[in-house]
Amino acid sequence: MKIAVAIKQVPLRDSPLRLNAAGTWIDEDTLSFEINEPDAYALEEALQLREKHGGEVIVISVGPARVSQTIREALAKGADRGIHIESSSIDTFGIANLLATALRPESPDLILTGLQSDDLGYGQTGVVLAQLLGLPSSTIIMQVEIQPGKVRVKRELEDGWFQHIEMPLPAVLTIQSGLNKLRYATLMGIKKAKTKEIKVISLDRAAEVAPPSAVIEKLYAPEKNKQAQIFEGDPRTAAAKLVEKLRFEARVL
Amino acid sequence: MSVLAIVEQRMASEVLAAAQQFGSDVKAYSIDLPYTADAYTSAVEELIRKVNPTLVVFGHTYQTRDYAPRLAARFGRTLIGDVIAARFEKKDPPVFVRQMFQGKFNADVRLVGDGPHFVSIQAGAWRADGSPQVEKFSPASVTSRQVAEPPFREAARAVDLTAADIIVSVGRGIKEKENIPVVEALAQALGAELAASRPICDAGWLPMDRQVGSSGQTVSPKVYIAVGISGAIQHLVGMKGAKTIVAINKDPDAPIFEVAHYGIVGDLFEVVPALVEELKKTK
Known part of the structure; x- marks a missing residue:
């Protein structure tokens, strides 16, 4: 079966993030980037499904030139080939449109992506992509079982509840972190990845398709909560102060 | 502004409270169907075409996350998900505040163009109060590619x-x-x-x-x-x-x-x- 995995490149976890001069986005100049964590789980699931059922895993990503590095890392983990759509769009609908345009001629049997991104956190790209391709979808998936012509998934609900859902293939699933164990790229994998194909599509169709229905006007640090008493400085002194407060002010110890 | 509130059991009164802040003309409906993504997408689409609201409001529940982006896409819109606040300034389109970068920043997101627009609110962001009339909506016809089994819990929790x-x-x-x-x-x-x-x-x-x-x-x-x-x-x-x-x-x-x-x-x-x-x- 042919599986496409839509991945996104996001700032390296725990990077110190600063705003750009206009205050409309982060300053990306000094940042390092990595694969969005839930997308890493989607990729791993795709690789495991290929090991079980055979076929091909294609990774696809929308973003500027730097994204090719993250695609290459996915190839090193075992994906067969990559598609890089060069675009600086951050509009969910626009990005889903680009993905749909590139994936239509591929007609994959299954499309996986992470349930949300660590930057925008909209959690919609996969679902919108499904709508644009006319495919059924299911979200926040903890287990994927391929059956003849269909897929049975375990979907996470709130408060520790789950639900099984079946739908015909092809379908789009958004994958929850933690459903499998991530693999590392092997030396052999890294070597092989150098010869694998990354098709670069340079088009900015997002602007042509439709203007975004919402724009980020301003990005800013949330207002600090003034109720928190913060103890800084040497750990022993801070610890002593905290214990004293918990004991005599909050009276909870 | 005319607001359509889509109410499920979870977060029901919070969604109604938010809808009332967003507009004076509020209609609230619950969907009278067992949930699947396809069934709810087409049911709420039918409801929107009937009610013709400027803004559709949901609770940011797992259910909303499963189908509302698809629904919004049918109208060429992006769902403004998980909003924590809203600002209405004169006649300008409203601004919705949502967290980005895992809560490190807040973003003011301004709507562009005509409705319907789609917004889901974060749990706990609006104080639940009052409960105006919620009508039940039954769509004319339902088809769904997804077949859902009843929800279940894993083996009892060892730790409470x-x-x-x-x-x-x-x-x-x-x-x-x-x-x-x-x-x-x-x-x-x-x-x-x-x-x-x-x-x-x-x-x-x-x-x-x-x-x-x-x-x-x-x-x-x-x-x-x-x-x-x-x-x-x-x-x-x-x-x-x-x-x-x-x-x-x-x-x-x-x-x-x-x-x-x-x-x-x-x-x-x-x-x-x-x-x-x-x-x-x-x-």
């Missing part, structure tokens, strides 16, 4: 965190499994239950039944000590009801400090042993 008076909870800051004893020692010194944020349980460093957050347990102990937890919203919803919240984190800008009553900014590998020492000393 909801009964604990004191909880010590650990997050990514602990770095590796071998470091878990550092926080275990603190839990022991306090007579506390040990809990964790999702990534720790995902990695298998602590069992799933010790997870606090939207997909784990919701707790409200007397004291909740968050160690190396940055405070993503999925975690905060599970613990912000605690009477006293203590945060220990090396990043002074971590969102966990927004809900904390007391905090120590510092390296947990220095702070936690110092705390254990202090607790032993003054016992």
